[in-house]
Amino acid sequence: MFTTPFLDIPPLGAAAGTVRLPGSKSISNRVLLLAALASGTTTVHDLLDSDDTRVMLDALAALGCTVERAGDILRIEGLGGRLKTPSASLFLGNAGTAMRPLTAALALLGGEFELRGVPRMHERPIGDLVDALTQLGCRVDYLGNPGYPPLQIHPVALDDLQLDGPIRVRGDVSSQFLTALLLALPLAAQRDIVIDVVGELISKPYIEITLNLLARFGITVRREGWQRFTIPAGSQYRSPGDIHVEADASSASYFIALGAIAEGTGIRIEGVGAESIQGDIRFIDAARRMGARVDSGPNWLAISRGAWPLRAIDLDANHIPDAAMTLAVMALYADGPSTLRNIASWRVKETDRIDAMANELRKLGATVEDGPDFIRVHPLPAGSWRPASIKTYDDHRVAMCFSLAAFNPDGVAVRILDPHCVAKTFPDYFETLFSVAHAPEVPVICIDGPTASGKGTLTVEVARRLGYHYLDSGTLYRVTGLAMRRAGLDAEPAHEARIADLARALPLVFNEGKVLLAGEDVSEDLRTEAAGMDASRVSALPAVRAALLALQRSFRRLPGLVADGRDMGTVIFPDAGLKVYLTASAAHRAERRYKQLISKGISTTIDSLRADLEARDLRDSSRSVAPLKPAPDARLLDNSHQTIEQSVVQVLAWWQEVQPFESS
Ligand SMILES: O=C(O)C1=C[C@@H](OP(=O)(O)O)[C@@H](O)[C@H](O)C1
Numbered sequence: 236m237f238t239t240p241f242l243d244i245p246p247l248g249a250a251a252g253t254v255r256l257p258g259s260k261s262i263s264n265r266v267l268l269l270a271a272l273a274s275g276t277t278t279v280h281d282l283l284d285s286d287d288t289r290v291m292l293d294a295l296a297a298l299g300c301t302v303e304r305a306g307d308i309l310r311i312e313g314l315g316g317r318l319k320t321p322s323a324s325l326f327l328g329n330a331g332t333a334m335r336p337l338t339a340a341l342a343l344l345g346g347e348f349e350l351r352g353v354p355r356m357h358e359r360p361i362g363d364l365v366d367a368l369t370q371l372g373c374r375v376d377y378l379g380n381p382g383y384p385p386l387q388i389h390p391v392a393l394d395d396l397q398l399d400g401p402i403r404v405r406g407d408v409s410s411q412f413l414t415a416l417l418l419a420l421p422l423a424a425q426r427d428i429v430i431d432v433v434g435e436l437i438s439k440p441y442i443e444i445t446l447n448l449l450a451r452f453g454i455t456v457r458r459e460g461w462q463r464f465t466i467p468a469g470s471q472y473r474s475p476g477d478i479h480v481e482a483d484a485s486s487a488s489y490f491i492a493l494g495a496i497a498e499g500t501g502i503r504i505e506g507v508g509a510e511s512i513q514g515d516i517r518f519i520d521a522a523r524r525m526g527a528r529v530d531s532g533p534n535w536l537a538i539s540r541g542a543w544p545l546r547a548i549d550l551d552a553n554h555i556p557d558a559a560m561t562l563a564v565m566a567l568y569a570d571g572p573s574t575l576r577n578i579a580s581w582r583v584k585e586t587d588r589i590d591a592m593a594n595e596l597r598k599l600g601a602t603v604e605d606g607p608d609f610i611r612v613h614p615l616p617a618g619s620w621r622p623a624s625i626k627t628y629d630d631h632r633v634a635m636c637f638s639l640a641a642f643n644p645d646g647v648a649v650r651i652l653d654p655h656c657v658a659k660t661f662p663d664y665f666e667t668l669f670s671v672a673h674a675p676e677v678p679v680i681c682i683d684g685p686t687a688s689g690k691g692t693l694t695v696e697v698a699r700r701l702g703y704h705y706l707d708s709g710t711l712y713r714v715t716g717l718a719m720r721r722a723g724l725d726a727e728p729a730h731e732a733r734i735a736d737l738a739r740a741l742p743l744v745f746n747e748g749k750v751l752l753a754g755e756d757v758s759e760d761l762r763t764e765a766a767g768m769d770a771s772r773v774s775a776l777p778a779v780r781a782a783l784l785a786l787q788r789s790f791r792r793l794p795g796l797v798a799d800g801r802d803m804g805t806v807i808f809p810d811a812g813l814k815v816y817l818t819a820s821a822a823h824r825a826e827r828r829y830k831q832l833i834s835k836g837i838s839t840t841i842d843s844l845r846a847d848l849e850a851r852d853l854r855d856s857s858r859s860v861a862p863l864k865p866a867p868d869a870r871l872l873d874n875s876h877q878t879i880e881q882s883v884v885q886v887l888a889w890w891q892e893v894q895p896f897e898s899s
């Protein structure tokens with residue numbers, strides 16, 4: 236997951252490949268609650284691991300439910316309708332699928348509970364659900380504004396509930412209120428329980444998910460259209476034993492859109508398909524209407540570009556409230572204005588999504604009209620796209636949708652602010668996107684300089700702050716040197732071809748700060764002075780350098796690379812967007828190296844280190860192939876009198892200067 240303050244997505248051109256998407260949020264949180272309410276053990280496969288499911292799992296643990304994890308499998312010991320912990324204070328983040336159903340379940344389970352969330356959760360309505368529960372005789376108090384969380388739930392005896400008449404619940408603000416009652420009321424089904432929906436029910440397909448999962452847990456709800464639902468007397472939750480969570484159909488919308496927009500051989504999505512129980516799978520109908528080619532099987536989708544530009548659409552999107560946001564960005568690539576109607580619920584979700592989408596689409600240059608329950612997006616022709624810093628309002632879907640703007644015809648980059656908000660439902664969204672998207676030019680920052688100048692520390696830190704990949708090219712030479720020694724070879728012209736062969740086939744993996752050679756952690760062996768000397772010697776062999784060239788360039792991957800070395804800017808990435816030549820006086824470098832070695836318990840003297848450094852500088856700068864020298868377009872940074880932080884800030888400031896975004 237990207238935890239950087241922003242993520243710059245360079246202009247993207249094509250996309251192709253297969254993605255397996257994380258589990259459905261709506262199914263995961265329903266299954267977790269049902270498994271907790273049921274008797275017996277439920278084994279859940281492919282559960283979504285994200286903020287929304289984590290708050291639900293934490294809540295269940297606080298209620299005394301035992302949850303065991305074994306790899307991707309979760310085993311939940313049901314409470315069988317009896318609380319182990321009669322009071323708790325629960326934090327439910329911004330998860331509607333946790334806050335609403337838990338409110339109903341806890342109001343019936345008979346304990347004292349406080350339910351809170353993030354500030355936005357305290358602005359998301361829950362009054363219609365609390366009203367329905369109060370009619371029944373449940374006791375729920377508002378701890379802040381009436382009609383909104385936080386809530387305090389007090390115990391009532393099930394026998395005291397008024398279950399003789401139908402329970403009335405409004406369905407026109409959120410379907411989650413009806414879902415909450417349907418999931419919780421089997422706890423009190425000594426007699427038939429009737430729920431009547433007041434007002435036009437929105438987001439209807441989510442009720443189908445609820446009914447489907449209730450059925451898997453042994454509860455068959457009778458229904459009369461969307462108006463009346465009856466939970467039969469004697470209903471009892473029965474664990475199905477094993478249950479599998481499909482991949483998330485709303486998350487699939489970004490990759491369906493990607494297939495429709497990007498050039499290339501198309502995108503295959505695994506884990507969700509034509510037989511999905513999730514209503515958002517109907518996004519494929521809208522995508523097809525806009526021109527996408529979509530093939531599907533029970534558990535997979537294959538999407539490729541069809542009509543181009545896309546065809547404009549006018550759609551009542553009430554049945555796909557989450558996925559429809561993706562259409563608002565696809566509309567930028569259409570042949571006329573697109574209108575999404577009947578989407579008033581967008582205003583009470585993670586943020587006011589109609590406002591958010593309109594504001595951010597306008598930043599890209601688009602003309603957008605919006606009203607209480609609709610949005611109309613005009614296409615953005617070539618020549619009119621503007622580089623924009625997209626505010627994400629702590630809304631995962633805003634962040635994910637706007638990544639699709641990077642396919643614009645003007646080759647304009649897109650900056651996504653606070654990209655970590657995708658953690659709500661799809662923590663690795665951007666990594667997944669980058670695994671199938673292709674950028675004509677992946678950004679590179681090169682940091683070259685002599686030994687002990689602090690390149691490594693600076694490069695790692697700049698890469699971390701930008702969310703970029705990191706290439707420590709010196710290590711490649713060190714590993715080659717080590718492989719050479721282990722093969723009994725020497726850095727001499729006679730062995731050059733054999734060393735180059737070794738370099739070409741290096742079984743090398745960088746893993747969490749460790750360097751693995753054929754699976755063996757060789758990080759320590761590479762840090763020795765002898766390994767440094769060998770690296771310097773093998774790097775003077777032209778055939779070895781040629782062998783390592785392709786390997787080094789393969790590190791240039793989305794969203795970008797910071798490369799540290801000696802010839803990054805001059806030879807390996809001559810087209811880099813920023814080249815820094817980092818130096819420090821020999822005296823300062825010797826002193827730093829001295830402190831480093833002494834702290835590791837290695838005894839040495841500053842004078843000998845300085846002599847070594849100077850000898851190495853001379854060898855590196857006078858070798859015939861790629862001698863150590865600044866690229867003509869490099870910016871010089873002498874860090875003799877700088878802290879690491881000052882150097883990092885300087886490099887980041889230079890990088891921002893070459894970006895098209897206004898300072899954010
Ligand atoms: O029941 C569910 O799992 C959901 C219902 C929908 O909410 P509304 O019914 O409030 O539209 C949807 O937007 C939300 O992401 C998940």
Ligand SMILES: C=C(OP(=O)(O)O)C(=O)O
Nearest residue numbers: 329330331332557584585
């Ligand atoms: C509306 C959403 O979430 P929630 O489940 O919190 O309502 C969403 O995921 O788009």
